[in-house]
Amino acid sequence: xxxxxxxxxxxxxxxxxxxxxxxxxxxxxxxxxxxxxxxxxxxxxxxxxxxxxxxxxxxxxxxxxxxxxxxxxxxxxxxxxxxxxxxxxxxxxxxxxxxxxxxxxxxxxxxxxxxxxxxxxxxxxxxxxxxxxxxxxxxxxxxxxxxxxxxxxxxxxxxxxxxxxxxxxxxxxxxxxxxxxxxxxxxxxxxxxxxxxxxxxxxxxxxxxxxxxxxxxxxxxxxxxxxxxxx
Amino acid sequence: xxxxxxxxxxxxxxxxxxxxxxxxxxxxxxxxxxxxxxxxxxxxxxxxxxxxxxxxxxxxxxxxxxxxxxxxxxxxxxxxxxxxxxxxxxxxxxxxxxxxxxxxxxxxxxxxxxxxxxxxxxxxxxxxxxxxxxxxxxxxxxxxxxxxxxxxxxxxxxxxxxxxxxxxxxxxxxxxxxxxxxxxxxxxxxxxxxxxxxxxxxxxxxxxxxxxxxxxxxxxxxxxxxxxxxxxxxxxxxxxxxxxxxxxxxxxxxxxxxxxxxxxxxxxxxxxxxxxxxxxxxxxxxxxxxxxxxxxxxxxxxxxxxxxxxxxxxxxxxxxxxxxxxxxxxxxxxxxxxxxxxxxxxxxxxxxxxxxxxxxxxxxxxxxxxxxxxxxxxxxxxxxxxxxxxxxxxxx
Numbered sequence: 001x002x003x004x005x006x007x008x009x010x011x012x013x014x015x016x017x018x019x020x021x022x023x024x025x026x027x028x029x030x031x032x033x034x035x036x037x038x039x040x041x042x043x044x045x046x047x048x049x050x051x052x053x054x055x056x057x058x059x060x061x062x063x064x065x066x067x068x069x070x071x072x073x074x075x076x077x078x079x080x081x082x083x084x085x086x087x088x089x090x091x092x093x094x095x096x097x098x099x100x101x102x103x104x105x106x107x108x109x110x111x112x113x114x115x116x117x118x119x120x121x122x123x124x125x126x127x128x129x130x131x132x133x134x135x136x137x138x139x140x141x142x143x144x145x146x147x148x149x150x151x152x153x154x155x156x157x158x159x160x161x162x163x164x165x166x167x168x169x170x171x172x173x174x175x176x177x178x179x180x181x182x183x184x185x186x187x188x189x190x191x192x193x194x195x196x197x198x199x200x201x202x203x204x205x206x207x208x209x210x211x212x213x214x215x216x217x218x219x220x221x222x223x224x225x226x227x228x229x230x231x
Numbered sequence: 232x233x234x235x236x237x238x239x240x241x242x243x244x245x246x247x248x249x250x251x252x253x254x255x256x257x258x259x260x261x262x263x264x265x266x267x268x269x270x271x272x273x274x275x276x277x278x279x280x281x282x283x284x285x286x287x288x289x290x291x292x293x294x295x296x297x298x299x300x301x302x303x304x305x306x307x308x309x310x311x312x313x314x315x316x317x318x319x320x321x322x323x324x325x326x327x328x329x330x331x332x333x334x335x336x337x338x339x340x341x342x343x344x345x346x347x348x349x350x351x352x353x354x355x356x357x358x359x360x361x362x363x364x365x366x367x368x369x370x371x372x373x374x375x376x377x378x379x380x381x382x383x384x385x386x387x388x389x390x391x392x393x394x395x396x397x398x399x400x401x402x403x404x405x406x407x408x409x410x411x412x413x414x415x416x417x418x419x420x421x422x423x424x425x426x427x428x429x430x431x432x433x434x435x436x437x438x439x440x441x442x443x444x445x446x447x448x449x450x451x452x453x454x455x456x457x458x459x460x461x462x463x464x465x466x467x468x469x470x471x472x473x474x475x476x477x478x479x480x481x482x483x484x485x486x487x488x489x490x491x492x493x494x495x496x497x498x499x500x501x502x503x504x505x506x507x508x509x510x511x512x513x514x515x516x517x518x519x520x521x522x523x524x525x526x527x528x529x530x531x532x533x534x535x536x537x538x539x540x541x542x543x544x545x546x547x548x549x550x551x552x553x554x555x556x557x558x559x560x561x562x563x564x565x566x567x568x569x570x571x572x573x574x575x576x577x578x579x580x581x582x583x584x585x586x587x588x589x590x591x592x593x594x595x596x597x598x599x600x601x602x603x604x605x606x607x608x609x610x611x612x613x614x615x616x617x618x619x620x621x622x623x624x625x626x627x
Contacts, residue, residue: 058620079544082545083542085540093537093624096537099534111541113236114544
């Protein structure tokens with residue numbers, strides 16, 4: 001059994017808005033190994049967005065530890081978290097994935113710019129990932145001239161461009177028709193087969209079925225954590 | 232992240248909203264253009280006035296009576312007057328070529344039924360040499376006329392036109408005019424002038440009834456010696472007037488240089504004042520920039536969230552928006568400079584003054600517009616930079 005890429009240990013998260021305290025996570029424990037394809041499911045209010053935010057280094061836990069590649073990043077400051085997001089995590093969101101009126105290749109290149117990668121290498125590296133998702137011919141198109149499925153594939157290319165430890169997809173097919181949704185999920189499956197760790201947050205069972213493990217949440221706790229029989 | 236990329240991104244972002252960008256820049260454009268125009272016209276008119284004064288001759292000194300600083304109860308109160316003896320004494324000084332004593336007063340001149348108000352000066356015959364007067368017709372009176380207190384008058388062509396109508400300069404030599412009811416014969420007409428000159432003696436005895444002088448023009452042999460002669464005259468007159476304390480002097484000695492300095496200082500102050508007023512519009516423009524940048528940050532909240540998600544640090548966002556503001560103001564500044572220079576050029580042609588744009592005013596405008604961008608762009612950029620990525624991503 002390979003080492004855990006992600007480890008949640010008694011992670012809690014409490015939101016305080018004025019006098020109101022709300023505990024979104026009440027002690028989450030699980031770990032994910034490199035190369036896994038995991039779906040995190042749950043109804044709204046179950047805490048899946050909170051988990052996604054913490055896992056994506058967009059937010060930190062209130063108590064407990066979040067270990068990413070054995071580093072506890074729970075106490076990182078803003079700039080350190082930005083660097084983790086840049087280098088270790090590739091995001092695919094449900095909507096607003098791309099900068100408006102900016103070319104496809106500019107969008108894919110952007111994380112490389114924040115990492116200070118040499119300008120001449122960026123274009124090549126972006127094209128390489130666009131080739132992987134089959135959109136190399138759209139490299140110089142403006143992002144707002146793409147279809148919903150193409151946008152998600154560009155987002156995947158951008159998520160891959162830094163060769164991160166994991167791809168974190170938050171309802172990646174939420175805005176797509178079922179045929180396109182299947183295509184996107186197949187793209188993710190293919191990447192996973194090539195060794196990329198993929199975590200999908202979804203509330204749709206048929207989407208979760210593409211993964212090889214499903215963690216179900218309920219009321220801020222892990223309700224079940226099972227391998228699927230698919231693979 | 233290289234700075235040139237940020238500039239490119241800023242241009243792209245501003246280009247996407249070109250109409251808004253131009254309207255936002257308008258404040259800066261107007262501010263910079265007015266500062267450039269005012270500074271240029273100020274420099275041009277100073278140059279023009281200085282040039283005119285210098286043409287009087289760099290070697291002319293003017294001695295005028297001044298207020299004595301001694302108490303009114305002092306020995307003699309008549310010392311505030313320059314006398315013909317003073318003029319004669321000055322003429323004997325070394326390096327003094329000519330001296331022309333002057334008395335003057337505003338008078339009404341009549342001819343037929345027309346009348347006009349002019350400054351009548353009583354001067355010596357050599358005054359025409361000192362001032363290099365140019366004649367349309369006739370000439371100046373001579374020393375004999377001055378000694379005999381002849382009732383001759385030399386009139387400016389503008390006064391002639393008032394009295395005799397246009398083109399009268401051709402035939403009015405020898406005609407008569409009346410000054411204070413006394414008849415004077417026109418002997419000469421000078422170019423571009425509204426003045427009247429009569430022999431000194433005539434002015435003193437017939438017109439003004441005063442023995443003292445209003446001014447003494449001194450022509451120095453060499454312009455280089457003007458300071459030396461100034462000191463000599465001061466020393467001489469203090470002695471003549473029996474004054475020990477130079478602070479108590481009852482006269483002033485001024486070269487044209489002094490006038491130049493005074494005029495330059497006045498126009499300089501005016502230019503600074505007007506530029507200051509114009510600069511207020513830059514502040515107003517800056518506030519407009521801040522306002523629009525705040526709107527931009529709000530509009531692009533999701534974009535900022537996305538950029539933070541893919542690894543942008545706070546300072547990356549800060550720099551991006553700050554550079555956007557600077558590009559906005561500097562572009563406005565460049566357009567303003569071009570506009571200001573054009574306006575200054577057209578205005579200087581119309582005002583008939585030299586067209587002068589200094590490199591320093593252009594560099595200053597450039598710097599100021601960049602400065603306005605930094606100062607007024609900082610707050611919105613900071614607002615953008617400190618956005619929480621989760622809130623920004625969720626912003627609707």
